[in-house]
Amino acid sequence: xxxxxxxxxxxxxxxxxxxxxxxxxxxxxxxxxxxxxxxxxxxxxxxxxxxxxxxxxxxxxxxxxxxxxxxxxxxxxxxxxxxxxxxxxxxxxxxxxxxxxxxxxxxxxxxxx
Amino acid sequence: xxxxxxxxxxxxxxxxxxxxxxxxxxxxxxxxxxxxxxxxxxxxxxxxxxxxxxxxxxxxxxxxxxxxxxxxxxxxxxxxxxxxxxxxxxxxxxxxxxxxxxxxxxxxxxxxx
Numbered sequence: 001x002x003x004x005x006x007x008x009x010x011x012x013x014x015x016x017x018x019x020x021x022x023x024x025x026x027x028x029x030x031x032x033x034x035x036x037x038x039x040x041x042x043x044x045x046x047x048x049x050x051x052x053x054x055x056x057x058x059x060x061x062x063x064x065x066x067x068x069x070x071x072x073x074x075x076x077x078x079x080x081x082x083x084x085x086x087x088x089x090x091x092x093x094x095x096x097x098x099x100x101x102x103x104x105x106x107x108x109x110x111x112x113x
Numbered sequence: 114x115x116x117x118x119x120x121x122x123x124x125x126x127x128x129x130x131x132x133x134x135x136x137x138x139x140x141x142x143x144x145x146x147x148x149x150x151x152x153x154x155x156x157x158x159x160x161x162x163x164x165x166x167x168x169x170x171x172x173x174x175x176x177x178x179x180x181x182x183x184x185x186x187x188x189x190x191x192x193x194x195x196x197x198x199x200x201x202x203x204x205x206x207x208x209x210x211x212x213x214x215x216x217x218x219x220x221x222x223x224x225x226x
Contacts, residue, residue, distance in 0.1 A: 042218040050209045058212045097209030104156035
């Protein structure tokens with residue numbers, strides 16, 4: 001069982017570059033989300049989606065875009081990378097929109113120089 | 114706004130010691146409550162959950178009871194092992210219209226043999 005798959009595992013960008021972090025799940029989950037994890041800050045929600053074609057902003061959406069064209073995929077786009085976006089990014093999905101546990105990927109460690 | 118306050122870490126214990134990690138939260142209504150664990154280099158995994166007042170979640174020797182009166186969900190284990198060394202996160206569920214789980218800062222636990 002693959003679960004939630006994130007690629008790449010590591011990435012280094014220069015300031016101003018753009019890139020897409022990929023997230024795919026094979027559990028037919030409706031809900032998907034992106035978090036960033038920074039030391040001493042816990043996990044903060046960037047964007048989330050309750051189903052294909054529907055996305056919404058979390059606590060820290062600035063500088064990031066998402067789309068949800070299929071149930072399986074939920075890519076996160078960095079439009080113009082900044083050093084403040086250096087972080088570990090986690091994608092998570094759940095079967096429905098309340099009570100069911102989130103399933104996490106193994107994360108993408110991003111460094112912006 | 115909604116917030117989670119977790120016991121400051123790091124917590125260092127000897128094997129077989131008793132563990133308590135405190136968690137209190139603010140929320141609208143009575144959210145489902147989760148504890149997640151993160152082992153080094155990995156994503157978060159569900160440890161246990163409780164969905165209503167006085168429910169006790171349990172897994173792998175860990176327990177937590179949903180205390181509505183004190184808005185708390187403290188994690189306990191009677192006898193920790195070296196393999197329990199990880200970061201632990203408390204997370205209430207706001208439901209999908211608000212982006213579901215919001216996380217505390219995490220508590221680092223190290224258990225020495």
